Amino acid sequence: MNNPPIIVIRQLNHYFGSGDLRKQVLFDIDLDIHAGEIVIMTGPSGSGKTTLLTLIGGLRAAHEGSLQVLGQELCDATEKILVNNRRNNGYIFQAHNLHHSLTALENVQMGLEITGKIPKTERHHRAAQMLDQVGLADRLHYYPGDLSGGQKQRVAIARALISHPKMVLADEPTAALDKKSGRDVVNIMQKLAKEQGCTVLLITHDNRILDIADRIVYLEDGHLSRQPAVV
């Protein structure tokens, strides 16, 4: 991989709780992720995957070791730095976190509002285009409650990618979906990410989607290892 790493993690440890209840959940994590790579992180339940993803996303603070994202050290970083880092990322979660009182189009436009002053008509146009790219051109004005699980997840992908983020973090994006919808969702994510040169870090237990990864890393009991690609 010739691209420079955009995530560089060295000897990262993480703990929850304090005093007698303090529990270490990540141990000496070393990981480089390169620009444009699609990396899948897998491993047993409770092994620390979501914790690591949220640290990389700046959604929680890292305190021990080094965690650099786009050249910015996030370990012991200020809240302001963490917030700035979050703005570079798109997030896709299992529960897809859509606003239920907003239409698909309005939900996707929300992905642009954080990036600054884009005129309303332009936001509308880009959101409609993005929904077209995920195959939902005929569902622009539907509310999430009237969409299937796979369609909701496609809205979430459109929202995550509309601002052309450098990095997308996805936690179990296919967990609630049937085989075909799950496959469709990851195919769309892979295609758009490759078109945009976006880096993707995706957590999954779903063996059926491992083949979209450029690389698979495996976390067990807080320890990271490389696993031969199972494709």
Ligand SMILES: Nc1ncnc2c1ncn2[C@@H]1O[C@H](COP(=O)(O)OP(=O)(O)OP(=O)(O)O)[C@@H](O)[C@H]1O
């Ligand atoms: N906020 C928290 N406070 C205390 N402990 C936590 C917290 N969040 C997670 N943990 C613990 O940290 C460990 C790792 O959890 P994490 O959610 O990162 O695992 P995971 O690999 O993502 O699991 P799953 O695949 O089930 O989602 C678990 O033992 C969990 O109980």
